[in-house]
Amino acid sequence: MNNSPAFTRRSVLKGFGALAGGAVLAACGSSGGSNSAAKVSDIKPGTLTIMSPTGEITADQVAAFQKAYPQVKVTQINTDPTRLNAMLAAGNPPDLVRDAGTDVTPYIASQGLALNLDSYFEQSSVLKESDIMPVNDAWKWDGKQQGQGSRYGIAKDWSQDAMWWYNTEMWSAAGLKPRDADTPVSYDELLTAAKAMTKVSGGKTSQFGLWYVTPDIDRIAAMVATAGGRIISDDLSTVDFSSAEARQALLWIVSAGKEGLGYSVVNPPADWDGPEVFAGKQAMACQGYWFTGFTEATAPAFESKLQFNAAPLLGSTRISPTFGAVGYWIPAKAKNPAASFAWMETYCGGAIAKARIAAGDGLPSLKSLLPLLPQRNAFEKKVVATQHNELNYIKVVQVASPYALNTAINTTLAKDFPKAISGGMSVGALADLLTTDVNAVLAAGKKSLGQ
Amino acid sequence: MTATAMSGSGAAARGRPGPLRRLRGGLAFYGFISPWLIGTAALTLYPVGYAVYLSFTGWNGMSPFKPWVGLSNYQEVLTSGDTLSTLSRTLVLTAIVVPVTIVGSLLLAMLLNKRMRGRAVLRTLIYIPAIVPPVAAALIWKVIFDKNSGTANRLLAVFGVHPLNWLTGGNAFIVLIVVLLWALGSGIIIDLAALQTVPAEQLEAARVDGAGPFGRFRHVILPAISPILLFQTVLTVITTLQTFIPAILLSPIGSSSMGQTTNIPQANDVYMIDVYEQFFDYSRYGYGSAMLVVFFVVIVAMTALIFKFLGRSVFYAVDPKAGKR
Numbered sequence: 001m002n003n004s005p006a007f008t009r010r011s012v013l014k015g016f017g018a019l020a021g022g023a024v025l026a027a028c029g030s031s032g033g034s035n036s037a038a039k040v041s042d043i044k045p046g047t048l049t050i051m052s053p054t055g056e057i058t059a060d061q062v063a064a065f066q067k068a069y070p071q072v073k074v075t076q077i078n079t080d081p082t083r084l085n086a087m088l089a090a091g092n093p094p095d096l097v098r099d100a101g102t103d104v105t106p107y108i109a110s111q112g113l114a115l116n117l118d119s120y121f122e123q124s125s126v127l128k129e130s131d132i133m134p135v136n137d138a139w140k141w142d143g144k145q146q147g148q149g150s151r152y153g154i155a156k157d158w159s160q161d162a163m164w165w166y167n168t169e170m171w172s173a174a175g176l177k178p179r180d181a182d183t184p185v186s187y188d189e190l191l192t193a194a195k196a197m198t199k200v201s202g203g204k205t206s207q208f209g210l211w212y213v214t215p216d217i218d219r220i221a222a223m224v225a226t227a228g229g230r231i232i233s234d235d236l237s238t239v240d241f242s243s244a245e246a247r248q249a250l251l252w253i254v255s256a257g258k259e260g261l262g263y264s265v266v267n268p269p270a271d272w273d274g275p276e277v278f279a280g281k282q283a284m285a286c287q288g289y290w291f292t293g294f295t296e297a298t299a300p301a302f303e304s305k306l307q308f309n310a311a312p313l314l315g316s317t318r319i320s321p322t323f324g325a326v327g328y329w330i331p332a333k334a335k336n337p338a339a340s341f342a343w344m345e346t347y348c349g350g351a352i353a354k355a356r357i358a359a360g361d362g363l364p365s366l367k368s369l370l371p372l373l374p375q376r377n378a379f380e381k382k383v384v385a386t387q388h389n390e391l392n393y394i395k396v397v398q399v400a401s402p403y404a405l406n407t408a409i410n411t412t413l414a415k416d417f418p419k420a421i422s423g424g425m426s427v428g429a430l431a432d433l434l435t436t437d438v439n440a441v442l443a444a445g446k447k448s449l450g451q
Numbered sequence: 452m453t454a455t456a457m458s459g460s461g462a463a464a465r466g467r468p469g470p471l472r473r474l475r476g477g478l479a480f481y482g483f484i485s486p487w488l489i490g491t492a493a494l495t496l497y498p499v500g501y502a503v504y505l506s507f508t509g510w511n512g513m514s515p516f517k518p519w520v521g522l523s524n525y526q527e528v529l530t531s532g533d534t535l536s537t538l539s540r541t542l543v544l545t546a547i548v549v550p551v552t553i554v555g556s557l558l559l560a561m562l563l564n565k566r567m568r569g570r571a572v573l574r575t576l577i578y579i580p581a582i583v584p585p586v587a588a589a590l591i592w593k594v595i596f597d598k599n600s601g602t603a604n605r606l607l608a609v610f611g612v613h614p615l616n617w618l619t620g621g622n623a624f625i626v627l628i629v630v631l632l633w634a635l636g637s638g639i640i641i642d643l644a645a646l647q648t649v650p651a652e653q654l655e656a657a658r659v660d661g662a663g664p665f666g667r668f669r670h671v672i673l674p675a676i677s678p679i680l681l682f683q684t685v686l687t688v689i690t691t692l693q694t695f696i697p698a699i700l701l702s703p704i705g706s707s708s709m710g711q712t713t714n715i716p717q718a719n720d721v722y723m724i725d726v727y728e729q730f731f732d733y734s735r736y737g738y739g740s741a742m743l744v745v746f747f748v749v750i751v752a753m754t755a756l757i758f759k760f761l762g763r764s765v766f767y768a769v770d771p772k773a774g775k776r
Contacts, residue, residue, distance in 0.1 A: 082731055085512040111514045203613030204599065266619050268703035268714055270597065404734070411732040415717065422620055444735060448511040450518035 043338045045071035050328075050343065052098040054078045061352045065343060068351075072339045081407075088113060093331035095340045101138035101153055101325035102146075102218060102399060103406040106236060108329060109141035110402035111449070114152045115330040115337055121151050126345040131366045133158075138325040138396045144235070147396045153329035156348045157362025159288020160390050161323035162222050162311035164190075164211065169305050170197050170283040174209075181386045184310040184318060187223065187252050190284075194261040197283040210262030211273050211286040215253055215417040217409045217438075218323040221399040223249040227315030236401045237446060239409075239438045241431040248314055250420075250427050250434075257421035265414050266422045278302055288322070289387045292380065293360035303379040308386045311393070320393040327365070363387070403445030412437045506741035511734040524741035534742065537725040538749070544624075544721060545691045548631050552687050553680065556638030561668075563639065564646045574643070581636030589700035592630045593618065618703055624718035630697045638683055645676040674766035681765050685757055692750055695723040722746060 050057065054076070062074045077083070077094060087093045099108075108114040121127055135158050142149025168178065174196040179185060185193075194209030220241075221231045229245030232238070241250065257264035262282070269276050273285035278299040285291065295302050311320035327348060330340040346352050348365045357364045357372045360380065364370060370388075375381045400406060416437060420430040468476065481488070506524055510517040528534050563574050580588065595602045596617035604614040617626050649672050657667045673680075702715040715724055726746070729739035 085734075085736075088513050108513075111516075113513055202608075265714070267598070267616055268619070270599075270703070408733045411728060414714065415720075418620070418717065441733060444509075444733070444738070445511065447520070448509040448516075448518065448735065448737070449514060450509070450516055 043069060043071060043342055044336050046073070046336055046339070048072050048074050048096070048336060048339045048343060049077060049094040050074060050096045050098070051077050051079055051084060051094040052096075056098070057347075061347070064352060065346050068346065069339065069342055072336075072342070074343075088331065088333075091333055093333055095334045095336055096328045096330055096343055098156075098326065098328055099153070100323075100406075101136070101155060101327055101329075102321075102323060102396065104329070104400065105139050105141050105152055106146050106400045106402040107405055109150075109152045110143070112332055115332045115334065117151045117153070117330065117341065120337075120341045124341070124345060126349040127154060127366070131349075131368050133363070133365055133367055135322055135325050135363075135394055135396070136327075136365055138322065139327065139329070146236075146398055146400055153327050154344055154348050155322075155325040155327035155365045156353070157290065157356060157364065158322050158325050158327075159290045159362055160311060160320040160387075160394060161288045162219070162286065162320055163288050163386075163390060164309050164312065165277070165285045165287060165291060165306050166193075166309065167277065167283045167302075167305050168307050170207065170209075171307075173197075174283075179307070179309060181307055181309050181382070182389045184313045187312050187314050190312055191252070191255060191259075191261065194256070194284065195259070198259075198261050200260070205260055207280070208260075208262045208276075208282045209284065210256055211282065211284045212263040212269055212276070213253055213256045215265055215410075215413045216323070217406055217413060218321075218397075218399055220246070220249050220253070220413075221397050222311075222319065222321045222323070223252070223314045225319050225321070225395070225397045226311075226313040226317050228317050229315075230398070232398055232401060236398070237403060237442055239435060239442070241434040241438075242428075245315065247427055247431050250431055252314070253417070254420045254427055254430065257417070264421060266418050274298070277306075288362075289383065290360075290362040292374075292383045293362070296360060296379075303377070306379075308383045310386065310390055318393045319395045319397065320390050321395055321397045325396075363391075401442055401445070403442045403449070408441050408445070409438055412441055502740045502743060505737050506744050508737040510736045512730065512736040513734065517737075520737065524738045525745065527738065528741050528745050534725060537720050537722045538746075540624075540718075540720065541692055541694070541722040544628070544631075544694060545688060547628055548691045549684065549687045551632055552635060552638055552691075553684055555632070556635045556683075557642050557680070559635065560639045560642030560646055563643055577639055578636040580634050581640070583634075585634075585696050586700060588633060589630055589697045592626060592633070593701055596626050618701060619716045621718050623701065623716040626701055627694070627698055627719050630701065631691065631694065638687070641679060641683060642676065645679040646672065649675040675768075677765040678767060681757070681761055684761060685754055688753055688757065689750055692746075692753070693723055694721050695727065698724050699727070 057074075057076060062076075065074060066072065079098060084094070084097060105114075109116075121129060121132075132154070136151070136154055137147045139151055139153040139155070140147055140149050141152055166179075171193070172178070174193070176193055176196055190210065197207065197209030198205065199207040217231070224231055224243075224245045227245035227248060229243050231241065231246060233240070240246065253264075256262055257266055260267065262284075263269040263276070273282065273287055274291070274294060276282040277285045287294075289308070292308070295306060328340075328344055330337050330344075334340050349369070353364060353366070354369060354372055356362070357369050358374055360374045364372065373380075373384045373387070375384050401409075413434065416430060416433050419425040419433070420427060425433070505517070507519060507521060508517040509520045509524075559577060563570060563577065583591075594600075596604075598604060598614050598616045598618070601617070603617060607613075607615065615622060617623065653671050653675075654667055657671050662670065698715065698719045698721055701719065722742075723746075726739050726742050729735045729742060
């Protein structure tokens with residue numbers, strides 16, 4: 001074999017080198033697809049692949065959909081951003097992606113990744129324009145601003161996520177007066193109440209007064225909006241944390257963490273708010289309406305102990321935003337968009353939506369479904385009354401950018417906040433650092449689009 | 452034609468294979484190696500080539516556009532304070548973990564090589580951590596170092612020390628080192644195997660010549676096992692530089708989303724975590740690829756340095772270059 005000049009080690013290595021080089025050249029030559037125009041057509045027979053967290057869509061819901069659309073077979077793949085990226089890059093995306101409209105709409109719409117759904121909504125007899133709740137404006141994008149323009153998705157169910165709950169037993173045990181659920185509390189008052197309820201002994205906190213305070217961009221932007229400010233610039237390409245309103249919000253988060261009134265980025269919990277509240281380790285939870293169904297399903301004994309409250313205010317502008325409007329979008333290269341839209345109709349406005357809303361899992365995407373919110377007992381009645389009042393203050397707070405996903409911004413915030421909470425950095429210096437670092441992330445995102 | 456044919460037949464007559472035979476031999480050769488060739492081509496060479504290409508782009512992982520940015524990603528890797536800080540943190544981690552691992556596993560192996568009661572049980576116990584899956588190991592340590600219910604803080608409480616937050620801030624780095632050192636077992640087994648190859652007659656001869664325990668270790672044992680120690684050093688350096696899973700699993704879960712690494716304390720923000728963040732948190736596939744290419748060069752350079760400086764001290768019973776002559 002060694003006698004054959006065709007198979008020397010060198011020639012084999014050359015071949016491999018050419019292959020690696022070929023990969024480079026092939027990749028150089030490849031270009032992505034373009035946004036395809038939306039076109040309503042009949043549902044084609046085939047598979048409908050939905051990327052959604054495992055377990056969220058039940059087998060019964062799939063069966064109900066397949067009964068209504070027997071030509072479609074639903075398959076689910078677990079939410080996995082890496083896999084989604086790979087599928088999008090390969091031009092073989094899922095038919096539906098479950099995501100947070102507040103966070104992703106400018107990004108997926110501006111890059112041509114999501115299908116413009118205007119023509120589908122125009123022809124829908126289920127998701128009628130006049131019936132769609134304003135929260136779905138989070139799924140709108142006009143090329144420059146979120147909240148207006150074409151629709152790119154719809155919420156499956158949602159909550160006003162700055163609303164909060166408190167354990168009435170811990171509240172009164174700390175000598176605090178019961179609150180009117182519909183009257184918003186100030187963030188400063190919340191800190192005072194949290195101090196009264198936090199129990200520390202031997203350096204160990206046995207009871208946190210406040211909820212798990214995460215330095216998320218949604219939360220900060222919402223706080224700032226209640227004080228009449230704004231974090232992101234009009235063209236969505238830069239942020240500014242140095243305004244008086246933004247610094248006020250940063251100070252609140254830093255103080256809560258420094259004083260150990262709640263779990264924080266420097267002392268994170270083993271779990272999220274729910275289990276901590278039900279374990280008696282936390283007096284408050286910052287969760288929206290959906291927490292009703294969760295409480296009933298997992299800790300019914302807490303129904304009599306919890307009070308649901310209006311979103312707190314940093315200033316005097318009453319705004320109660322959503323941090324998600326979680327629902328679905330259809331990738332531009334989805335193979336059967338009509339079937340994808342049929343799922344949207346069924347799951348977000350049709351029979352499946354009705355069943356979920358009636359179970360207290362969240363607020364509906366359609367106004368006509370609001371009467372389905374469960375009011376079977378005193379707990380549900382009180383919660384729904386508070387929720388109905390709060391609906392008057394829903395507003396999409398502009399927070400997302402076409403240049404970076406909120407994941408990137410939140411990673412940056414989580415890296416910088418500990419410097420002020422457990423380090424010696426002042427809030428002013430933190431504001432400047434956040435502005436610099438987040439703007440660098442946005443600039444890198446802009447560069448990645450060749451701008 | 453005739454001349455060629457004659458020449459060909461002449462060659463065949465002298466024992467050289469003819470064209471048909473060479474072709475058949477070539478087909479057989481490629482037939483046998485094709486599984487490896489296809490695997491390497493599809494799973495190594497193509498991805499490496501693609502990653503090198505991506506490192507010259509500003510691709511965000513989703514967009515159909517892959518803007519060519521030339522060397523700017525490399526320029527940023529080599530000048531970014533954040534990236535250089537994760538690299539230096541990784542080098543510090545390696546500088547701590549590698550010597551302790553090599554020396555610690557050798558000392559424990561020597562202990563286990565002695566004749567004593569319960570030696571087999573002790574060997575098994577020490578090796579067990581090496582066969583525990585890394586995910587399970589990291590989670591066990593996470594529970595042990597939990598601030599509120601962990602064993603570490605309970606032990607400290609016995610001495611009146613207030614509970615420490617082990618998994619955040621600077622303490623997280625200590626926990627990461629502990630987790631990496633916990634799996635000494637495999638190193639011990641390799642050392643133990645090496646120690647058992649040291650010729651007993653050489654040890655006996657050294658003893659007869661008056662060499663004490665240290666002398667026997669220095670002049671007989673160490674040279675005999677030095678190739679194994681070199682192999683272990685190279686392997687431990689490479690694996691420690693690439694530390695990822697323990698760092699990510701030790702970080703608190705908190706409210707971070709799927710695929711998001713927001714809760715990793717800065718002290719454990721090692722190079723591969725930074726790479727992961729660049730890809731999956733910041734959607735900077737081009738920059739992340741450039742980081743990987745630079746890291747590959749760093750690892751190759753460090754391996755070369757180890758061979759240059761430690762290779763001289765290695766004693767080979769058989770000349771490693773003998774086969775090349």
